[in-house]
Amino acid sequence: MVQCETTRDYPTPPHAEPVAGTVPVLRAPPPTNAAGILAHSRLLDSVAAFTHHRDVDALDHSLALSLAELASARSVSLAKRAVDGGGELESVVHCAPDAQGHYELRVIKPAERDLAFASMRQCIGQPEVLAQIIGPGMHRLVVPILCDGHAIGALQLDSEAPSSATRPLVEGFARIYANYTALLNESERDKLTGLYNRRTFERHLQRLLSGLDTTDGMPAAAPQVWLAILDIDHFKRINDSYGHIYGDEVILLLAQQMRASFRHADVLFRFGGEEFVVLLRASAESTVHAALERFRRRIAEQIFPQVEHITVSIGYARIGHNDYPATVLDRADKALYFAKKHGRDRIHGYESLAAQGLLTQAMAPGSIDLF
DSSP states (O other): OOOOGGGOOOOOOTTOBOOTTSOOBOOOOOOOSHHHHHHHHHHHHHHHHHTTOSSHHHHHHHHHHHHHHHHTOSEEEEEEEOTTSTTOEEEEEEEEEOTTSOEEEEEEOOOTTOGGGHHHHHHHHTTOOEEEEEETTEEEEEEEEEETTEEEEEEEEEESSOHHHHHHHHHHHHHHHHHHHHHHHHHHBOTTTOSEEGGGHHHHHHHHHHTSOOSSSOOTTSOEEEEEEEEETTHHHHHHHHOHHHHHHHHHHHHHHHHHHSOTTSEEEEEETTEEEEEEEESSHHHHHHHHHHHHHHHHHOOBTTTBOOOEEEEEEEEOTTOOHHHHHHHHHHHHHHHHHTTSSOEEEHHHHHHTTTTOSOOOOOSOOOO
């Protein structure tokens, strides 16, 4: 069973040399021939390559590709457990050879109870290594990825090699992945909610924009990127009346409702305090407005402990391909300020307000501290 390095005690192998007051130093037996040296070199190159990434998605892709190449696998799949989805899978990165024999990557959003991913679901639900024969001369090995005793995902390798031969390699990669993603998540996630923090905003924005096929701007039929700022109405009153513990609980529950309301492809941030940001892709403003309106109603109907009911105000704006992030944040913030000024618990889009001439008067500085 694979675990985070910080939570697992390893027995001292025969070739370890204990040093007083230190962790035992593991000394691998030296390779005895050129092939062994080359194998060690390839392994080190692969580990260096995928731990070079500072982005979890890029890390996922690099891990699957590196493991597939090292093991000469028929396929490698990396499944990640949904944060608030029970035993459901959030996504699967699948690596397999194409018609020319070159490995290619696909990101799959699994349908609920899809039988193609049954082994990985089983491995995550009851964390233990699975070794299966799936056809003549074809073996499947599924290894859970554990961190702090909890399964955060699974690695599945299909190959002609027996599972006993590939298990040390797959377990080693799973352990490194668990440790490294824990470090990345700590640096880019908000500690209270688990949403992305503001320091990751520009990277996620550029990734969404880079996926747009544009010529002189953005074609009308292509998905566009929109930015929405959400702000809890009268949040200071909540902290003053009920205390910061209940205030933090409101923020945590709101973040959970965000995950349940928006799509997996939408990117969710906590910018600080009671302010949240959502990046959405949609072809029409009406789609964005409808999604935000569903969320606004969901929050208004939710019962929060002690506080009971809260509301949110939302402002949003379209992101042009060449817009600066600060410019778009400012537009959405102006729309949010308009919503706050005109009654709260409502949604306004910057483009619609501007077209109606409602933003021509001087706007007060918004609540978002851009830098």
